[in-house]
Amino acid sequence: MTPDGIPHGSHASRVIIGDLLDEKGIEPGRALFLVQSEGMILPGRVEAVSGYVLGRDGRVHRWWLSWSEPGNTYQLSPWAEVPDPVDAFGGDAEFRDAWSVVFDGSGD
Amino acid sequence: MSPVSLLRYLFALGLAWLVGACSVADPGTTAAAVVGSPTAIASQGTFVDVARIARDATWAPGALADHFGKHGSEGPWPDTGAYDRSARDTIRAGQPFTYIDRTANVRRRGFYDPAGNRFTSVTEDLRRITTHFCPDIGERYVVLLPESTYRR
Numbered sequence: 001m002t003p004d005g006i007p008h009g010s011h012a013s014r015v016i017i018g019d020l021l022d023e024k025g026i027e028p029g030r031a032l033f034l035v036q037s038e039g040m041i042l043p044g045r046v047e048a049v050s051g052y053v054l055g056r057d058g059r060v061h062r063w064w065l066s067w068s069e070p071g072n073t074y075q076l077s078p079w080a081e082v083p084d085p086v087d088a089f090g091g092d093a094e095f096r097d098a099w100s101v102v103f104d105g106s107g108d
Numbered sequence: 109m110s111p112v113s114l115l116r117y118l119f120a121l122g123l124a125w126l127v128g129a130c131s132v133a134d135p136g137t138t139a140a141a142v143v144g145s146p147t148a149i150a151s152q153g154t155f156v157d158v159a160r161i162a163r164d165a166t167w168a169p170g171a172l173a174d175h176f177g178k179h180g181s182e183g184p185w186p187d188t189g190a191y192d193r194s195a196r197d198t199i200r201a202g203q204p205f206t207y208i209d210r211t212a213n214v215r216r217r218g219f220y221d222p223a224g225n226r227f228t229s230v231t232e233d234l235r236r237i238t239t240h241f242c243p244d245i246g247e248r249y250v251v252l253l254p255e256s257t258y259r260r
Contacts, residue, residue: 036238039241039249050239052168066178
């Protein structure tokens with residue numbers, strides 16, 4: 001925990017999440033949605049974050065940016081695919097925005 | 109303003125007073141939508157139908173189990189059911205406010221219960237519960253969230 005309990009800004013988290021998604025084989029052109037800062041401060045004053053990623057293949061995975069004590073590194077854990085994402089998230093504005101980014105525009 | 113418009117305005121004002129609406133509703137949120145259920149008024153002056161949110165908002169697939177797995181030890185929650193009930197109780201009992209999630213860079217609706225140091229967040233469309241936890245630094249956490257409208 002940091003002295004004031006306040007993490008650095010979002011940039012560090014997003015860079016780490018992006019690198020870990022690359023390692024998972026989720027190619028650029030993807031989009032994150034339902035992303036949520038979780039109040040837990042990880043080493044490096046990075047805040048734990050949860051969310052979902054829509055890939056260019058239309059698959060969705062849920063993820064949680066956390067810290068691996070044994071590996072002494074950041075990780076996406078839990079990490080799991082969400083079946084039938086259109087059915088699961090079709091009513092979510094943030095999923096529809098992510099879909100537009102991936103399939104109608106440029107992903108991150 | 110024409111006399112007819114003025115009369116319509118005064119009529120609407122009187123109707124709002126009669127049904128207990130004491131603030132400006134969200135665009136698209138009619139007075140009827142909030143009458144008859146417990147409501148709260150967020151710091152920015154918009155209605156939040158807390159009973160409806162607490163009843164109808166859902167966790168995204170897998171999110172309840174994941175969040176309980178990470179935050180479950182922070183409160184007296186023996187299982188996901190107790191954790192979920194606490195999240196919804198916080199919506200009912202907590203002070204509503206809005207803020208910008210610093211990682212997502214999107215607006216969220218937050219609910220903070222200072223007595224229990226419980227925080228629940230939902231999406232702006234009020235459909236999803238996105239998290240529930242007990243902030244390490246208590247009320248300061250919600251005060252310091254980006255663009256937080258929370259007031260002590």
